[in-house]
Amino acid sequence: MDSELNGLVERARAAIAAGDVASVEAALGALTSSREAALRAATAEPDPAARRLLERAARARDDLPRRVLFDALSEVRGSADEARVTALAEPTLGPVAGWIHAYRRHISQRLARAVLIPTWECELRCSYCWIPKQGGRVMTPATAERAVDLLMTAAAPLVDLQFFGGEALLEAALVRHAMDYAEARAAALGKRVTFVLSSNGWSLDADALAWLKDKPVKLELSLDGDRHTQATYRRSNIAGEDSYTHSIAANVGPILDSGLPYDVIMVVQPRTAQRLAKNFFHIVDLGFERVQINFALGVRWTPGHITTFASELFAIGQEIERRRTAGQRVTLINVENAPMPVRLNGEIHVDWDGTIYGSNGFLNETDRKAEFAVGHLDDLSGFDRYWLDAPDNDFLLERTYPPEITANNLEVGKVLASFLKYLRPRLPSPGGPVRTQAPPAS
Numbered sequence: 001m002d003s004e005l006n007g008l009v010e011r012a013r014a015a016i017a018a019g020d021v022a023s024v025e026a027a028l029g030a031l032t033s034s035r036e037a038a039l040r041a042a043t044a045e046p047d048p049a050a051r052r053l054l055e056r057a058a059r060a061r062d063d064l065p066r067r068v069l070f071d072a073l074s075e076v077r078g079s080a081d082e083a084r085v086t087a088l089a090e091p092t093l094g095p096v097a098g099w100i101h102a103y104r105r106h107i108s109q110r111l112a113r114a115v116l117i118p119t120w121e122c123e124l125r126c127s128y129c130w131i132p133k134q135g136g137r138v139m140t141p142a143t144a145e146r147a148v149d150l151l152m153t154a155a156a157p158l159v160d161l162q163f164f165g166g167e168a169l170l171e172a173a174l175v176r177h178a179m180d181y182a183e184a185r186a187a188a189l190g191k192r193v194t195f196v197l198s199s200n201g202w203s204l205d206a207d208a209l210a211w212l213k214d215k216p217v218k219l220e221l222s223l224d225g226d227r228h229t230q231a232t233y234r235r236s237n238i239a240g241e242d243s244y245t246h247s248i249a250a251n252v253g254p255i256l257d258s259g260l261p262y263d264v265i266m267v268v269q270p271r272t273a274q275r276l277a278k279n280f281f282h283i284v285d286l287g288f289e290r291v292q293i294n295f296a297l298g299v300r301w302t303p304g305h306i307t308t309f310a311s312e313l314f315a316i317g318q319e320i321e322r323r324r325t326a327g328q329r330v331t332l333i334n335v336e337n338a339p340m341p342v343r344l345n346g347e348i349h350v351d352w353d354g355t356i357y358g359s360n361g362f363l364n365e366t367d368r369k370a371e372f373a374v375g376h377l378d379d380l381s382g383f384d385r386y387w388l389d390a391p392d393n394d395f396l397l398e399r400t401y402p403p404e405i406t407a408n409n410l411e412v413g414k415v416l417a418s419f420l421k422y423l424r425p426r427l428p429s430p431g432g433p434v435r436t437q438a439p440p441a442s
């Protein structure tokens with residue numbers, strides 16, 4: 001925070017502590033004026049380098065009255081002072097019912113995460129993938145830097161930048177540039193940054209692994225199972241090539257030798273439900289001990305498919321139990337999170353063109369796409385504004401898929417959630433600690 005801004009924030013805090021309504025309003029008004037002046041200066045600046053600095057100042061000043069009030073409220077939470085500070089906040093924030101959701105997010109935020117979409121293109125054409133593979137939708141380095149600047153305005157000291165797509169590694173140079181830039185900015189701001197790289201593995205070659213292993217990055221790798229399943233349902237878009245040969249299955253040694261933490265994500269769809277256990281242990285037997293099962297959303301599962309899914313899950317549970325008892329390290333990642341029928345992705349996303357979304361629902365280009373948009377990098381807003389006001393899971397469930405499909409998918413999700421509830425207490429220890437987080441930034 002620059003010294004001018006620091007002074008304004010301190011003034012507002014002191015006014016809140018003193019409890020004088022007029023002083024609080026004046027101090028919060030000064031924060032708003034400072035933001036407006038920074039916005040005007042950034043917009044008017046013709047020199048790109050100078051403008052970038054002014055943009056940062058404008059972002060840092062965004063939404064500050066609310067955040068200062070939320071900080072003050074969190075400091076007196078549960079004390080006799082809470083009612084007094086709440087009364088001071090209401091002239092600015094309005095009635096509690098209108099901001100309680102954002103306030104709860106504010107006090108629970110430990111880590112801020114933004115997801116970048118470097119490209120919509122991909123080497124694969126997975127049968128369950130809704131993302132239109134449109135050439136030309138490629139993020140520029142300047143947009144990536146501005147997206148990082150946005151994330152770095154978060155109040156949280158720990159920030160996480162995820163690269164998704166399309167296939168992010170098709171734009172490996174951009175991903176690397178964004179990571180380098182994020183590390184430099186985090187160091188300058190005293191923050192810790194980590195990364196998540198989602199990849200189908202095709203472009204995760206020796207070169208990529210060589211530079212990635214020096215980054216605090218976790219790999220989120222996709223593989224749906226054996227050669228038949230992978231090649232049939234995740235077809236290559238490159239003539240004469242098959243997706244299994246170019247998948248992480250053919251690259252296990254280098255990936256594991258890199259020492260990078262990873263999760264393997266496998267998608268099961270109605271057509272592959274009967275091969276779920278076989279495919280799960282195919283991945284495990286390749287050498288990947290951490291595997292997450294995602295069931296395909298947006299498609300209808302018949303009662304027969306759901307029954308098959310349940311019995312395959314049960315078989316997986318029994319086999320994991322047996323293997324762990326025998327000392328093998330195998331982890332069904334889903335067990336690590338609180339079971340929930342369908343949890344849609346509600347992270348803050350920055351698309352290739354700088355549009356900001358409150359979910360990944362925009363990647364499925366329906367006529368409701370605009371409902372997921374929350375802003376644009378050109379707004380020069382701060383990250384926490386988007387995070388505090390981001391839509392909740394119910395909002396996303398109502399808008400991402402047709403209602404009857406969502407209802408059907410919730411039934412599938414209940415089967416998975418109840419299986420996880422059953423499995424959790426039964427599992428013996430996985431056989432020692434497994435690295436699940438990115439290592440600290442150097």
Ligand code: SF4
Nearest residue numbers: 122124126129166200
């Ligand atoms: S690898 Fe991912 S982005 Fe590419 S087609 Fe498959 S699901 Fe879609």
